[in-house]
Amino acid sequence: MKTLLILVGKTADKHFQAGISDYAGRIVHYMPFDIVTLPELRNTKSLSEQQQKAAEGELILRQLQPSDTVVLLDERGRQQRSQEFARWLEQKQQSARRLVFVIGGAYGFSPSVYSRANDMVSLSPMTFSHQMVRLIFTEQLYRACTIIRGEPYHHE
Helix, strand or coil: CEEEEEECCCCCCCCHHHHHHHHHHHCCCCCCCEEECCCCCCCCCHHCHHHHHHHHHHHHHHHCCCCCCCEEEEEEEEEECCCHHHHHHHHHHCCCCEEEEEEEEEECCCCCHHHHEEEECCCCCCCCCCHHHHHHHHHHHHHHHHHHHHHCCCCC
């Protein structure tokens, strides 16, 4: 199973970039994994939130294949402990051809992206910056891989 993380806009903070790259490098030892960074929209001051979400949504949908299992990282998604996420990931590894996680832009996702999603996951009831979510998610994905393999990275 190939796993893909789609991001809207670049990761601006060099510390977050370094952490994300570190975890992405670790993840590829467990599964094929890529990060696709979509370009930020230009001239957003002239766009409403809905127009911005719609434009970002079109960019996201262009990256998807019909058979993809699409999981949105969204505040309204299902919250789970790391062990539960690992079990969920292990099930997806058995059934999905390509598992695509998506971290949207500042205003969230368009209705068309929500319609295309197969699942939604929330990392926390707290709000994090989109930059920080990228780092937290890649760490949790790495952690899930180590839990699946029974490695000592995760402690109960």
